[in-house]
Amino acid sequence: MKHKGKATSFDIAHYAGVSQSTVSRALRNSPLVNEETRRKVHEVAAKLNYKVDKNASNLRTQQSSTLALLLFEDPTTDESKINPFFLSMLGSITRACAKEGYDLLVSFQSSSQDWRADYEDSHRADGIILLGYGDYLDYQSRLQKLLEQDTKFVCWGAKVDGRPDLTVSCDNYGGGQLAAAHLIEHKRTDCAFIGDASHHCPEFFARYQGFKDTFEKHNITLSERKMANAISTEDSGYHATKSLIANNIRFNALFAASDLIAIGAIRALQEANIKVPNDVRVVGFDNIPAASYVSPALTTIQQNTTLAGQMLVSNLLNLIRGEKVESTLLPPNLIVRNT
Amino acid sequence: MKHKGKATSFDIAHYAGVSQSTVSRALRNSPLVNEETRRKVHEVAAKLNYKVDKNASNLRTQQSSTLALLLFEDPTTDESKINPFFLSMLGSITRACAKEGYDLLVSFQSSSQDWRADYEDSHRADGIILLGYGDYLDYQSRLQKLLEQDTKFVCWGAKVDGRPDLTVSCDNYGGGQLAAAHLIEHKRTDCAFIGDASHHCPEFFARYQGFKDTFEKHNITLSERKMANAISTEDSGYHATKSLIANNIRFNALFAASDLIAIGAIRALQEANIKVPNDVRVVGFDNIPAASYVSPALTTIQQNTTLAGQMLVSNLLNLIRGEKVESTLLPPNLIVRNT
DNA sequence: CCACACTCTGACACCGGTGTCATAATGTGG
DNA sequence: CCACATTATGACACCGGTGTCAGAGTGTGG
Structure with a gap:
């Protein structure tokens, strides 16, 4: 019962004493085949460690799972x-x-x-x-x-x-709203945004829109000056925040378009001796694993x-x-x- | 030239006015086919957006790339x-x-x-x-x-x-040696190890061995008491370290079998008001992305x-x-x- | 002009399954 | 006992490529 190469359905057929067609049906548990034949075929297949050749199967059925x-x-x-x-x-x-x-x-x-x-x-x-x-x-x-x-x-x-x-x-827009509501609740209405509020990244844009609109509903206008562009890396968030600080722009809250940006932002803030969250509250977006590891642990909008x-x-x-x-x-x- | 379904090599053959065999050869740039035929076939194939059916190809060649x-x-x-x-x-x-x-x-x-x-x-x-x-x-x-x-x-x-x-x-053993050498160089010889020094995880075991052996080469014996088991999660590292601290076990350096463990360990140390790295130096293993984000940024053994x-x-x-x-x-x- | 090499192409079997169709075997009712 | 439905099976074409082989067409040397 030892073989060179992989066993095929013909091998099974041979050992089970049935035709190859029947083997194929039996292995796919077709109701057309007799219970006993089915068992026999499965048994032989297991013994030969037979596995259906996906290429052949896919070719015939025209789909690949x-x-x-x-x-x-x-x-x-x-x-x-x-x-x-x-x-x-x-x-x-x-x-x-x-x-x-x-x-x-x-x-x-x-x-x-x-x-x-x-x-x-x-x-x-x-x-x-x-x-x-x-x-x-x-x-x-x-x-x-x-x-x-x-x-x-x-x-x-x-x-x-x-x-x-x-x-x-x-719901990126809704996430932006959540972030805004959270900050407003804590009376932090002088907000910076780090991300990309242009249309380059529609996700970031929607997050910003939800954020901004919620503030406006509370009659608060976010300052365009307190925004900096960043792509979703720690480094980019760090540099964007750094440049805000360097330009002497002050704020008591910061919404980052992603957690990596937020983590970089926090690093920049801490380097400038700005305390998080006492001086500036930070909210990120994504809830990546690292968000809970950094210290202080990051408040963020989770995506499921x-x-x-x-x-x-x-x-x-x-x-x-x-x-x-x-x-x-x-x-x-x-x-x-x-x- | 519009088709229902995907084009096959027969379609190409038809439009290019050659046989299907030749199409197959031409597309794989066989030297057997004339340069001009080759070009013609490629051209038609591109126009029909033809792609070789991998299932058929794999089935015939008995390999799947x-x-x-x-x-x-x-x-x-x-x-x-x-x-x-x-x-x-x-x-x-x-x-x-x-x-x-x-x-x-x-x-x-x-x-x-x-x-x-x-x-x-x-x-x-x-x-x-x-x-x-x-x-x-x-x-x-x-x-x-x-x-x-x-x-x-x-x-x-x-x-x-x-x-x-x-x-x-x-080279996990070598990594353990590096970690030990680093700590010895900084005169931190009262070391804890968080990980699993049993044989359950051979990687962790080798790291520990290299670590321990290096200390022994310097005539320093690591205390068995200053070890705690952990699997490779932040949480596990946190709890393991917590239990060491709770048992009043003191040390001025800590080697974690992985970065996640190290990050958890640092959290536990900080909660106990133990300063990193002043009171306890920490070395991790892996150099995961988060290692550079956490603060203080983690010293670690990088795997390439x-x-x-x-x-x-x-x-x-x-x-x-x-x-x-x-x-x-x-x-x-x-x-x-x-x- | 024929023998032979060389280049290029088409016909065809083949990979290992799946689905269709024909048919043998068995059961059922009139 | 025959007509017919039901169940289980085998034969065979087919999926879309690849590799082999035979042979057509052209060129070269004797």
């Missing part, structure tokens, strides 16, 4: 450090896939290069999940191309008007990554199955810690 | 937080795969459940990378089974004597994840190609920060 994840990195980020928020997402997406019986192909994309978005074209994956902040070079036109090719995909991130793709995202991963996967699967799917907005959550 | 990554989680860790060190590894492995033209299938394994290690059996992947700390339930016997099946795989982690698998690992990822992938590929491969030991690196 595999999803592809394209992770877009912040172009300026150094290559060994990946945004921890996306890593959390990756974890939950993997798990969600596994739960649905799908495998996951992971690819990190440098947005500068050509996308490696041909997983579906080449029948490697049934659908694609796009993960990344911001609006990359040619993002729109590339999405358009995916749509034209009738590729099944879902995006993580802000729903942009006029972009007809299916998205799952955190577990749920997000599940929604991305289940929306994508529904799309693949041809069901009607709507873009999904997930509620954020204020986590009050020590800043 | 895909590697699988099995990530074993610390069983006690809450599901949304994954050890950041492994996430860094994941990033570098992805990149290394891409560079070699391989795709990567990612799977998170709960070690309690059955391994999902049949990627090779089912021809989904040409080889497997195993990533995880420690010696899990049935780890040995499962590896044995992989070996018997002649599955190609490499492991990250300590080389355990008598385990005939191919590994890539950081970029190189590690590359070595895992290239060793595995060599193994697949049937070349002779040796287990690889990577040199660690002391990163001095503020603890």
Whole structure:
């Protein structure tokens, strides 16, 4: 019963004394096959350590039980450090896939290069999940191309008007509102914002809008001067905050568009001998693992990554199955810690 | 020239006015095909947005240009937080795969459940990378089974004597030596160790051994009492350190088996009003991204994840190609920060 | 002009499954 | 006992490529 190479369904058929067709049916528990034959086949298959050849199976059925994840990195980020928020997402997406019986192909994309978005074209994956902040070079036109090719995909991130793709995202606007309400409650109305309030990054923009609008509802106008641009890295947050301080701009609260930015901001504040939270309260966004490790522990707006991963996967699967799917907005959550 | 469904090589053949065989050859730039035909075929293929069907191709060639990554989680860790060190590894492995033209299938394994290690059996992947700390339930016997099946795989982690698998690992023993040398240099010889010095986690054990041996070379014996067990989480490090303090155990330096443990330890020290690094110097292990964010920034032993990822992938590929491969030991690196 | 090498192309089997169709075996009612 | 439904099985085409082999077409030397 020893073999060279992997066993095929023909081997099983031979040893079980049935035809290969029957083996195939038996292994997939088709009701067409007799209970006893089924048992016999399963038994032989187990003994030979037989596994269905996915390539053959996929080829025939024209589907792969595999999803592809394209992770877009912040172009300026150094290559060994990946945004921890996306890593959390990756974890939950993997798990969600596994739960649905799908495998996951992971690819990190440098947005500068050509996308490696041909997983579906080449029948490697049934659908694609796009993960990344911001609006990359040619993002729109590339999405358009995916749509034209009738590729099944879902995006993580802000729903942009006029972009007809299916998205799952955190309610960034609502998160901004939560942050504002929290600071107002603590009478900190002289606020700085570190992030990017332009349209480059729709997520950051929405967070800022929700933040600003809430203040305005309380008849407080945020000063344009107290804003600094930053991308989602610790370093960028540090330098942006540093430049505010250097320009002698004062504030008693700071809202950062992401936790990494917030962590960098806190470093800059502490270096300038500004006490957190006594002098300046800080609120971040994402609730990355490190947020609870830094000291003082970061107050932040949590995105529910577990749920997000599940929604991305289940929306994508529904799309693949041809069901009607709507873009999904997930509620954020204020986590009050020590800043 | 508009099609329903995806184009096949027959479609290309039809439009290019050649046979399907020639299309296949032309697309793979076989020297057998005439330059002009080659160009023509490529042109038509591009126009039809043709992509080779990987399933068909893999089925025929019996290889998948895909590697699988099995990530074993610390069983006690809450599901949304994954050890950041492994996430860094994941990033570098992805990149290394891409560079070699391989795709990567990612799977998170709960070690309690059955391994999902049949990627090779089912021809989904040409080889497997195993990533995880420690010696899990049935780890040995499962590896044995992989070996018997002649599955190609490499492991990250300590080389355990008598385990005939191919590994890539950081020189954990050497890292422990570095940590010890650093502390001795600063005259901190009254050291605590937080981790697991038993054999449960061979990586942690090797780190401790290198640490201890270096002290002994300086005629200093580490007190068994100043050790506490912890798994690689912030929380575990916190509680372990807390219990040392509660037992009135004093020390002026602390070596943590991982950065997460170190970060938890620092929190416990600070809560007990013990100053870091003035009262207690702390050295971690891994150099996870958060290590540089926490304050004071963590002094730690760096593992070169970029190189590690590359070595895992290239060793595995060599193994697949049937070349002779040796287990690889990577040199660690002391990163001095503020603890 | 023929033998032979060389270049390029097409026909065809093949990879290992899945789905369809035909059919053998058995049971059931009239 | 025959007509017919029901159940279980095998034969076979098929998915879309790749590799082998045979042969057409052209060139070169004797």
